[in-house]
Amino acid sequence: MSSRESILNAIRGIEKEEKPLPELPLFGISEDVETGFRKSIEGNKGYIVSEQEFLNWLSEASFPKVYSASSSYASISTLSLPEDPHDLEDLNLAILEGQFGVAENGAIWLDDQQLPHRAIPFITEHLVIILKKENLIPTLHQAYDRIGLDYSGFGLFVAGPSKTADIEQSLVIGAHGAKSLRVVLC
């Protein structure tokens, strides 16, 4: 007998009564979504910036390698998308569009449509996500309600810059992934 069959048979052989699957209410939050989202991103050590602030920062930083998957900022790209994501190893900045943002925790949803390479939001040194205010929702319940059963090979909730607290619980930003996250809320 294959392991598959032996595992399944072992489970089938256990006498148990089927328990009901609960219906899930859509909980909300008490504050407005923009205030909530702003607090969450800042709590996660990211920044909420206006378009102007973003452009000012960009010109000050003058990154050598920038890639924008957002058509609105295509002109900022300094490189075209390589075939192999390894070639993005020294990417300084990636600009991506977020589908929607979750106020309770700052999570922003992206899937394969926004990610020409799945590695981009991780391998880049700095990450900027463009998000429309109208696409802010209260909690993860509304988020999954919105995603529904839509198909994408990969989907990501990203909520801040890469971080770790593995050394004596001291928070350090920039463990493996992006060292900073800016959300341009427009």
Added chain:
Amino acid sequence: MNQPTPHIGLFIPCYVDQFYPRVGISTLELLEKFGCRVSYPLGQTCCGQPMANAGYERDTEGTARHFIELFKDFDYIVAPSGSCVLHVKEHFPKLPDLEKEHQDIHDKIFELTEFLTDILKVDNLKGKFPHKVGYHASCHGQRGLRLASSSEMNSTPFNKAKSLLENLEGLEWMTLSRTDECCGFGGTFSVTEEALSLRMGRDRLDDHENHEVEILTGGDMSCIMHLQGIASREGRKVKFMHLAEILNQAIQ
């Protein structure tokens, strides 16, 4: 129309009977002050908790049977111990011939403070106790019997002991840093895990001392025996009283 006064069976845990008779006396006198008709069934012994918690619940049939027979005819059973009450409710072994009697006892046995607040509906006690008091929440009372909201949960805060004590004139309720952490007694744990047990006890005592507690109180003498044992060995200043003793003294 005269309702007969309910008859209360007083359950005094074995170690209280032997080592802390004053706690038993205070409990009895306190209940009598509230007009209760209380009897102490003389044949009572230990409830079996030490054996059951050590993994020998199956050997406690005799003690459980004895307890049920002795207490089954009372209207209520009251004990100055959350831990022993919890044991009687939850950890008696299955006794098929006494299932109904055990269920009845489950529903009519109360730890002292919950009996006062929930059954006698005592509120706004008149009395005087001008001391800084620290409350040690025994885990079995706290999380087992839900005598107070637990710090882990998101529920409306309440504390039955506090609701009784806070109205006493002059009493200062000292809030601790860790309001309901275990003291490390844990029955046989106190000897099988001696090093941990001591460390936990010392940490609790430090918390009370750091908050200038004069009198450490609680609903379970087992925790207090452990804490007092450490405090007395280490020459700490804090004093110890069971809740029943404070209440009985305060409302003389």
Added chain:
Amino acid sequence: MSHPQAATEFLKDQAKAKWHDETLWFVRDKRDRISKTIPEWEELRNLASQIKENVLSKLDVYLEEFERNAQKNGIQVHWAKDAEEHNQIVFSILQKQKCTAIVKSKSILTEECHLNPYLEKNGIEVVDTDLGERIVQFLNQPPSHIVLPAIHLKKGEIAELFHEKLHTEKGNEDPTYLTHAARLHLREKFLKAKVAITGVNFAVVETGEFVVCTNEGNADMGVHLADVHIACMGIEKIIPRRKDLGVFLRLLARSATGQPVTNYNSHFRSPSPGKEIHLILVDNGRTAQLAREKFRNSLKCIRCGACMNTCPIYRRSGGYSYGSTVPGPIGSILSPGLDMKKHSTLPFASTLCGSCSDVCPVKINIHEQLYEWRQEITKTHGELGKGLSMKLANGIFKSPLAYKISGNLMRTALKTLPKSLIYHPINSWGKGRNLPETPKESFKDWYLKNRK
């Protein structure tokens, strides 16, 4: 080493033990505060618990449906009855890829299966990429906590280790500096790896996808750069619906570290074009635990580690004192199911205070299961002496007369015996504690005089 021995050792370094307790309490306190900002917190716990109970009640049906959907997505599904088969499956995939070096993100399951030593024995270089895991890997230690693997180490120790392994400046203990050194070191590994291994937090039946949560982004760095992604999961990680993720992701990070959500929550449904995803479904004792009705719902665990942070024993004895892959309260109810003899002291390493059950996001009645394991263990592994003395005690308590005599004897004995005997070192109670003063009469004596 038994738990009491290990705990005694741990407590010898008093300053470090205190620091360990306070550091984990700080995490628990963060969790308390954030959970209280969610008015529906207790309802979420109920829902999570109910969803998991549903899963465990029809796990066979769900596993088959999940497999079908995952396969439709192009995921290759494997089944492993135990640790050995799991390790062999991983190795055979590596052989097929001619791969000799892999990166791996945090997976308690692979720890449970002892995958690293198995692969290393077979000539594979394994690099754990979670910072905490890399630290303990350098030291040849297992994680001491399932969420905070290096929580038992002080930064000075890590600085010394990194100086030796990564050539950081001697004596530089700055966590930011040390983390960035690890970033550079691991980035090199990420760029080279052809195969990346991850654990799985949740696998969704209706979509055939699985979710991996990290804060560092190390799981994603590995898998998106590698050609092959191997994901290893225990069969209990199944959840029925995608929207159930809303409940679990709201609870997981808040319970684990007090943050509102993990930083990266990656949903893997299909491999990128030209790449492969392999998913290994592992039993390794889970079906046996499922068959134990009293302990079944220990399988609801989502590995948040909150019970460790809240446990007054864990905080003061450290993860290694448990000698099991999953330490702390949840480990103490899981491990005896895998090897009762080896883990026989674990269910006794508790005061049954119940904090673990109140903190658990899926409402596992952990302390009640600790109590139940005690009843099981004493049946087969009870030390004779303990059993005997308990029977004796029960004999005494059953008979009022015998109780009275023994009580009087006890009080008399305490009064008359020399202190040196009561506080003899073999008497564990008396080592650090005085006994209560013995009153002249028992309550019963008083009652007979005053109320009868």
